[in-house]
Amino acid sequence: MDHFIRDFSTVRLSDVAIVGGKNASLGEMTTALADKGIRVPAGFATTAAAFWAFMDANALRDPLATLMQQLDRSSFSNLAEIGAAARKLMQNAALPDKLKTEIVAAYHRLKKEGDLAVAVRSSATAEDMPEASFAGQHESYLNISGEQAVLLAVHRCFTSLYTDRAIKYREDNGFEHGKIALSAGVQEMVQTDNGCSGVGFTLEPESGFRDVILLSGIWGLGENIVQGKVMPDDFYVFKPTLRAGKNAILQKKLGDKAWTLCMDDTPGATSPVINKPTKEEDRRRFVLNDEEVLKLASWALEIETHYHCPMDIEWAKDGTSGELFLLQARPETVHSRKTMASQQQYLLKEKGPVLVKGDAVGEKVATGTARLLDSPLEAEKLQEGDIVITGNTSPDWDPVLKKVAAIVTDSGGRTSHAAIVARELGVPAIVGAVGATAAVRDGEVITVSCCEGKTGYVYAGKLDYEKKEIALSDITMPESTEASLIISDPDQAFRLSFYPNDGVGLLRMEFIITHAVRIHPMALVHFDQLKDEREKSMIAALTGQYADKQQFFIDKLSQGIATIAAAFYPKDVIVRMSDFKTNEYAQLLGGKDFEPLEENPMLGFRGASRYYNPLYREGFGLECAAIKKVREEMGLTNVKVMIPFCRTVAEGKKVLSVMAAYGLSRAAGLEVYVMAEIPSNVLEAEAFAEIFDGFSIGSNDLTQLTLGLDRDSALVADLFSEEDPAPKKMIAMMIQAARKAGVRIGLCGQAPSDFPDFAAFLVKEGINSISFNPDALINGITNIREAEKNGAVSSAF
DSSP states (O other): OOTTEEEGGGOOGGGHHHHHHHHHHHHHHHHHSGGGTOOOOOEEEEOHHHHHHHHHHTTOHHHHHHHHHTOOTTTOTTHHHHHHHHHHHHHHSOOOHHHHHHHHHHHHHHHOSSOOEEEEEEEESSTTSTTOOOOOOSOEEEEEESHHHHHHHHHHHHHGGGOHHHHHHHHHHTOOGGGOOEEEEEEEOOOOTTSEEEEEESSOTTTOOTTEEEEEEEEBOTHHHHTTOSOOEEEEEEHHHHHTTSOOEEEEEOOOOOEEEEEOOOTTOSSSEEEEEOOHHHHTSOSSOHHHHHHHHHHHHHHHHHHTSOEEEEEEEOTTTOOEEEEEEEEOOSGGGOOOSOEEEEEESOOOOEEEEEEEESSOEEEEEEEEOSSGGGGGGOOTTOEEEESOOOGGGHHHHTTOSEEEESSOOTTSHHHHHHHHHTOOEEESOTTHHHHSOTTOEEEEEOOSSSEEEEEESOOOEEEEEEOGGGOOOOSSSEEEEEEOOGGGHHHHTTSSOSOEEEEEHHHHIIIIIOBOHHHHHTGGGOOOHHHHHHHHHHTTTOSSHHHHHHHHHHHHHHHHHHHHTTSOEEEEOOOOOHHHHTTSBTGGGTOOOOSOGGGSSOTHHHHTSTTTHHHHHHHHHHHHIIIIISOOTTEEEEEOSOOOHHHHHHHHHHHHHTTOOGGGTOOEEEEEOSHHHHHTHHHHHHHSSEEEEEHHHHHHHHHTOOTTOTTSGGGOOTTSHHHHHHHHHHHHHHHHHTOEEEEESSHHHHOHHHHHHHHHHTOSEEEEOGGGHHHHHHHHHHHHHTTOOOOOO
16 A cells, blocks of 8 residues: 555554554554454554655745744743644645545545545644653544545644644644654544443543543543533443453443534534534433443453553444444553652641532642633633633643643533643642532632542632642551551542552441432332422432332442442452441431431440341341442452441341341351440450451440440540540450450551550550551551560460
């Protein structure tokens, strides 16, 4: 085939200098990964030689070089002027006849008969290479049909080498303008008008966690997702269990998908594509089913394995044939270059009025002046360190955004342009902050907080915050005593997994139920019996996708647990079954109809006593179903469970019997622990050890019940102390009894990190593990190591 044209089937990754990074990658997937079942739409690329022939036929090199010499490289004040002049030169030039003939011939070979709709995309010889930070600097054209339209699109791609953002990009990255060639990729369009498309990353893009694949999708063409015009559906897939053939989907998050970008074949249409409002029924359903998610994730994993690095991909589904295709794959360039030797931790020291919230990008905090911009043409309003508030961003914004302290957009998701650029620049962003441009006033001082989980908040005013640098590489783990984490928020799990740890000693289920489920489980079991019509309507709206409302609880709870279990896999993750008190359960939607009023909920109908009682047994069954799904269907067998507030051995046996009836049995390999937080647990430790696999000391409850006080009462709060001789004696007895019985025992609490002497006491008694809240973990590890160094270590069993 002629040197001006290369079919994708003849291109490999080593041909970057010939067809650019984007087209070389398409050729690599076409030729090297077809046997893996990966489908890439057919196409061809113009070569660098074709571009230089165009440049030389029109004598463009010298005039363009002269223009670039006139560029103001200090403030880029004349960037728009120079860019416009360069593009005018390119636009007024003509494609050589030989090149046009070869493009038309290649197009005919591709289309076979009739006019075929194609996408024409730019691929620079340095774009998408590891040393290049940004993709999307040059133009792409969709739904191009017919010889003349294809020729025009190729010419426009050549011209886009001199967009303002592309010029600035080359300046920032040290590329010589006159040495970059532009290859145009012409690829068969996937018919997504009644299908869907999206992007993916083979790592978690906020934390850089390597064992997760994130897929995002929308209805129609993919431009809406990149430009952040809609909130996509998100799917998180766990690589180890995907390889094992399990249902490895950790989370599914439904986006609004408000707009659908379609091809516009209307005669006389001014654009080949048109944005239409998405039908309501399509907004309420996911763009992909589980089988399709797992297929795309498997392809992404194959690509990552082939390229030997984290990748980001573009995909599409043909709405007519139902076939899936990969449209692009390129190396991920943010987290793949980072080392995890240290982590920055941001903590807000105060709160203010919340102006708006959305999806947090990054984990930082920024304060500054809000600047409302409609387009990058208003860049002169922006001062260094301002916070941009806008509807959404596109690659045209790139030169502008380099000055900002943070970015906030009305629309978009974690894979939108604004999110990608924020990660590249290392600034916090909040995307999908619906109403931000109305809620925030231009010129007001605000605080953008992305340190509170996956939800980001814009606060009024300048809030005080703390920034810590945690040198993870300098931390050595204890030799004999395990240091584990206490976690409740799945949104923090991937980030926290990089901390030194021996797993999760306590996963509090209540947080997931409160934030992800929000509904009392018995209100889902007996939905028709609900009396409060308002709450009934809210529950119906939340569970609208589910014919079986109980499955909503199982799915939401299992996804939260699975996310944490995956983050720490294969280390143990001990999940405590629900331990709400009755007054807390009543706060859940529908809860008031199922909870008794108690004088002292702290000592009432809580923990194990609920699980076999008819008032809650069916709700406990849903908790068991979620655990069963995580372990058996999703393959996360590192999950263990723990029973709280189990007053007697007989009660423990009842709970285990109910669990077995719901499919959770110790005989099937499940380990079941019990909280040691009641004096009866200590006094009957030997008998409890016969029916449970281990203990976890709950020092708060054990202290208050030993001292006979209510820790929530301010009147006696000064008497509460785990270091009092009585609770310490109970803890020592508990550890000794567990060691004698040959079962594991740990402790969850703040005291070992706050008080070195208390940590030394636990280590001396021979405790197996101590679990800490994340902000106390490093101090806790230090205290344990100091205790071990001073010889306070009892021999392990």
